[in-house]
Amino acid sequence: MTAQRSGSAEVSGKFLSTLFREQELHARAALIAQQACELFPDSAAIVYLLQPADPACWSVKASAGDVHLESDTVPLDSGTLGMLADQRTRLIFSGSELRREDYAHLHTRRTLLTLCYLPILVDEELIGALEVASFGLPLKSSDVGSLTDLLEYSGPALLSSLKYEEERNSHLQSISRLAQLYDIEKVFNSTLEMDALMPIITSKVREILEGQAVNLWMVKDEHE
Numbered sequence: 001m002t003a004q005r006s007g008s009a010e011v012s013g014k015f016l017s018t019l020f021r022e023q024e025l026h027a028r029a030a031l032i033a034q035q036a037c038e039l040f041p042d043s044a045a046i047v048y049l050l051q052p053a054d055p056a057c058w059s060v061k062a063s064a065g066d067v068h069l070e071s072d073t074v075p076l077d078s079g080t081l082g083m084l085a086d087q088r089t090r091l092i093f094s095g096s097e098l099r100r101e102d103y104a105h106l107h108t109r110r111t112l113l114t115l116c117y118l119p120i121l122v123d124e125e126l127i128g129a130l131e132v133a134s135f136g137l138p139l140k141s142s143d144v145g146s147l148t149d150l151l152e153y154s155g156p157a158l159l160s161s162l163k164y165e166e167e168r169n170s171h172l173q174s175i176s177r178l179a180q181l182y183d184i185e186k187v188f189n190s191t192l193e194m195d196a197l198m199p200i201i202t203s204k205v206r207e208i209l210e211g212q213a214v215n216l217w218m219v220k221d222e223h224e
Contacts, residue, residue, distance in 0.1 A: 016153055025161040029062035032130065032154050037064045039146055042136025049128040049158065067108045067133055074105045081129065084117045088126050091117040092141055106133060114139040118147055122155045180208055
């Protein structure tokens with residue numbers, strides 16, 4: 001028992017060191033999925049994050065192993081994932097007790113022995129989930145303790161990556177906006193002919209605002 005705990009701690013240390021060297025969300029999610037497959041040979045793993053869109057859904061961020069999903073999103077209340085969203089605790093299902101409709105989002109040609117879910121929590125708030133499908137040996141509750149420890153750190157890691165990418169995208173949008181304004185200034189100053197300038201103004205405004213149509217109205221004089 002002691003040797004097994006020591007080995008798990010060593011794996012966790014290596015995993016966390018690699019995890020926090022990455023900054024991108026998908027890279028960190030891929031490491032988590034791969035680590036799950038390494039801890040449980042002959043299995044597959046998928047990492048989801050909750051998307052608070054209307055309607056809310058599970059968004060697939062990474063997968064590893066012999067499984068695939070036809071869609072990058074799964075409805076929040078869909079099958080076994082819906083049970084996790086409702087209960088927000090570790091869930092383990094035997095393949096024999098599940099109907100195919102319960103995990104319709106998963107596609108594999110192999111016989112499913114166990115389907116395991118671990119919530120990814122940050123400050124007791126559910127932000128995602130780790131799904132592990134076992135094909136070789138059935139999983140028990142005592143088998144997934146090492147994953148629970150890893151996910152304790154993985155949740156903050158995924159959340160920080162999400163915020164990092166949001167901040168980076170915000171900066172890129174600001175740079176793009178400045179570039180557009182500079183381009184507009186150059187284009188607007190390229191001609192003094194009103195007949196040539198007016199269609200340029202409307203086309204550039206339409207491009208920036210991503211509108212379908214732009215009308216430019218001019219005041220003929222102060223009495224009209």
